[in-house]
Amino acid sequence: MTFPVVGMVGGGQLARMTHEAGIPLGIRFKLLSDSPQDSAAQVVSDVVIGDYRDLETLRAFARGCDVITFDHEHVPMEHLRALEADGIPVRPGPDALVHAQDKGVMRAKLDEIGAPSPRHRIVSDPDDVTAFADEVGGFPVILKTVRGGYDGKGVWFVRTPEDAAAPFKAGVPVLAEEKVEYVRELAANIVRSPHGQAVAYPVVESVQVDGVCDTVIAPAPNLSEALAGEAQALALRIAKELDVTGHLAVELFETTDGRILVNELAMRPHNSGHWTQDGAVTSQFANHVRAVLDLPLGDPRPRARWTVMANVLGGDYPDMYAAYLHCMAHDPQLKIHMYGKDVKHGRKVGHVNTYGDDLDDVLERARHAAGYLRGTITA
């Protein structure tokens, strides 16, 4: 059968779960991974081990792929342009992906299209940070390296002028953002295909602990229909204006004065969309595959009143198998998603999804399982 080949660059859990979603679609999945031990490389048949920073490796990988997509945003921009010049469809394309690679470019573009952001500007040194703080009402402010950050890395919460030195040490441009007064974080996840079809998932609440996503609640509780619609429309507009193809996560602040502001963009399946595996008609992973192949998209609607995702972080015990068995016995409805990774303290090694009609119960089940697997709950 002449079904197409999707090549994915990066062997993390997002690629693992994209492959899982691609199996029923009958697509051929090809992986470029750093190591055969990578999360996705453990489960994919067609794996090339190589360095995505090397153009010839990328080119050799791309031969025989009908489209290239990504598990992460780190492929150098010039390589993406070279692949496109070779005639390989790259989705999302470099002109879109640059906004997920570079927070400075992202902020400038969001300003240009009138998308609401925290006040911000590129700062040149600690004195400039102090000047920025004065402009936005004083410290604290947020500093971010424009490239390379994730899960709280590359982000500094700066309380005093003295704190402002560290971010400049990396030699990367630094973006300053006002510290927004927000009641919670939201995420608007949408998927868009090259011919312009797009679907919007329900807006979710994302609960962060120490800068890392801990829990996602779908849909976001007590979110007004107006603000939910505004968030979805904003994400769809950003996708269109930036010509994003595939999955786009727009991480948002819901401010104390009832506005939404864009925090971050991710152009790939995203942690805030993992709930869709068990909670939506079509998962973000399946829709990402459909989108990059320009296939019609699947229904994004929820299958349950509430779905909760809780990340499983590594704890003190390297072997989770006994805890995993316990969790299955404790809750036969629990949906466990393990990534095949070695346990390291604080590392995301899996997640769980729960769903049902009673939010308190659904939250409690997800948090119990995630805590038990981590080892912070023992009964």
Next chain:
Amino acid sequence: MTFPVVGMVGGGQLARMTHEAGIPLGIRFKLLSDSPQDSAAQVVSDVVIGDYRDLETLRAFARGCDVITFDHEHVPMEHLRALEADGIPVRPGPDALVHAQDKGVMRAKLDEIGAPSPRHRIVSDPDDVTAFADEVGGFPVILKTVRGGYDGKGVWFVRTPEDAAAPFKAGVPVLAEEKVEYVRELAANIVRSPHGQAVAYPVVESVQVDGVCDTVIAPAPNLSEALAGEAQALALRIAKELDVTGHLAVELFETTDGRILVNELAMRPHNSGHWTQDGAVTSQFANHVRAVLDLPLGDPRPRARWTVMANVLGGDYPDMYAAYLHCMAHDPQLKIHMYGKDVKHGRKVGHVNTYGDDLDDVLERARHAAGYLRGTITA
């Protein structure tokens, strides 16, 4: 992480879908397949290409597996015993699996435990068939080779004494069964683990066309609670008495006089359970993996009022991709499961699942998609 390795013998679509279900469980999946083009071999990382009829191939494959299970029932009994003697857990074990390999052994055992069957006996030649027909009220009768049949192969509907010669040509013992007057076929699917935990899925109706499963409706419409409970209890009892581990499908006739009779047994994930992928909290594939690892089983309850599975058979066109795209556009809620197989006329190359509150609508959507993919419906 020290998660176990499940070795599956056979590279068909059941292995493909078992691997898919094993990915989120974090288990390592190892496959013994005839060819790298096999349905499962296309998507599994750890594949051994070899012949399951060769003991040394099986032994080499089993090294490094924590348990061996099966995509089909054709592994020679003596090889299974040799693996067990080597200390490899084989699930289901040979003492159970023999009942799925040999219809004569199956019928004798079901008689012994008092499970209701069509009247039957092993017949030795065409004259003996006529004698059997006289015992059960005349022709037609059903003849089956005790080994090697599937999807209508190895089964003869015998109307006259002259028809009775063909089945004896294979040189395999032949089982005669009365032609049962039935209103429909049902299937009771259960999963049982080595420590004896078991779960029962809702009893389904299986609609056969030309001896091949066409459509499965979950739950079976208008089935009395009493008969549904009887079918589930019967399947659980058979699993216990035969010491089945993993998934067991009990195919049943619902007779015109309101009884259920056992037609066939299958000890592996089964076509009548494919609806569980999108219609149940835990799929038959996930529960089969959990069972063979002796992990606690997942909830078998349905997630929708009605779920329908329709098999996609090969038609006249070798390339289904355009039809597949059409089906996605036509019904964004459709769940497509393709097996990566070349299209041959009448070959099962995939299935679709639909679910919802209105059975007529759910049936129509499934049949439309399956027919459109096959090419028998063009609008």
